[in-house]
Amino acid sequence: MYDLAILWDWIAFSVRWLHVITAMAWIGASFYFIALDLMLKPAPNMPEGAYGEEWEVHGGGFYHTTKYLVAPAEMPEHLTWHKWQSYMTWLSGAALLMIVYWVGGELFLLDPTKVDLALWQGILISGGSLTIGWLIYDQMCKSKLSENPTLLMLLLFVMLVIMSWGYNQIFTGRAALLHLGAFTATIMTANVFFQIMPNQRIVVEDLKAGRTPDAKYGKIAKVRSTHNNYLTLPVVFLMLSNHYPLAFATEYAWIIASLIFLTGVTIRHYFNTMHKTGKGPHWTWAVTVLLMLVIAWLSTVRTGETWQEAEARELTPYEQRYADAVLFDEAYNTVIGNCSMCHAREPVWGNMQWAPKGVYLEAPGDVARHADQIYLQAGVSHAMPPPNAIQMDPEAREVLVAWVREVRNGG
Secondary structure (H helix, E strand, C coil), rough: CCCCHHHHHHHHHHHHHHHHHHHHHHHHHHHHHHHHHHHHHHCCCCCCEEEEEEEEEEEEEEEEEEECCCHHHHHHHCCCCCCHHHHHHHHHHHHHHHHHHHHHHHHCCCCCCCCCCHHHHHHHHHHHHHHHHHHHHHHHHHHHHHHCCHHHHHHHHHHHHHHHHHHHHHEEEHHHHHHHHHHHHHHHHHHHHHHHHHHHHHHHHHHHHCCCHHHHHHHHHHHHHHHHHHHHHHHHHHHHHHHHHHHHCCCCCCHHHHHHHHHHHHHHHHHHHHHCCCCCCCCCHHHHHHHHHCCCHHCCCCCCCCHHHHHHCCCCCCHHHHHCCCCCHHHHHHHHHCCCCCCCCCCCCCCCCHHHHHHCCHHHHHHCHHHHHHHHHCCCCCCCCCCCCCCCCCHHHHHHHHHHHHHHHCC
């Protein structure tokens, strides 16, 4: 029978799968409609109020699309709304954030070497920052700044840089970048829920009532949609960053995350221009490559807690529970003998330069902190250590399982 740790890991995997599926649907729809909007061309004999049309071929058939700048003269019988992709992406992402970074907050959210916080305080900052970010951004868009789109985008970038720095002062590197992605994704989904969809509903209600819709609602929706278009690629990078310690586990991770937003702008500018004119500005690729080279260089700067500091650091209550277990010494020696050659601040196995996923297993606090992951990765499964690195005895795995279960069972 599966124990709670295994069941919980499968729940996290399932929610992550749902999140990826819905994100693909949202991003695909978003990119398609942006491209379609930019490719529209005026044509003779278009219906009254039509802005442009586009012919496309796909799947063995031809598609003829016509866009109305405000709305058609009459309400169509069938109208497809594109909203659930966005909502389900955010809801599944929020659920995943709670599962991984709130329930597993002692390991993945809080960094005791940065600031001393209780788990509830970290969760409050995590959830509260997402809400506050949207409120600030929304007020910026509703102010006179909306009359200067370039300045508005620059101020949005400044806000994202500040949040990137702030998250990295509090959370683990992995959590900091993930939260910056969630912060941005919350703005994007809130744009759909609070602005784009309500404005479209106003237009639909005007059509039903026989009124001529006001063009301002479409303009507001397009501004927010354009922001979402430029923010999409950085969000994808940030959501994947937890797999790459060179992105999240370095001194300048907050600068790396900030620069990624600029690469999102250059890449989308290329494709947006290409869709509109048929030819993209190639200088954007040179700028993108240069930014990525700067990011790669920044990732090589190594600082952070040394082994001596980790050894001397006072354990958190969570870590102390596992360190006080009867089997801890035996489990610690097992980890040191099988895992620490890779999971060290200065790895000694092969040509490895950084510990996999930024996980250190050297000091007692390191091992106690990662007890649950050790249990899943090297105890109940054989994911770690890799068989081409070291052959871990079944008895050693049994020690790790017994150690964690001793603590979980209140032993």
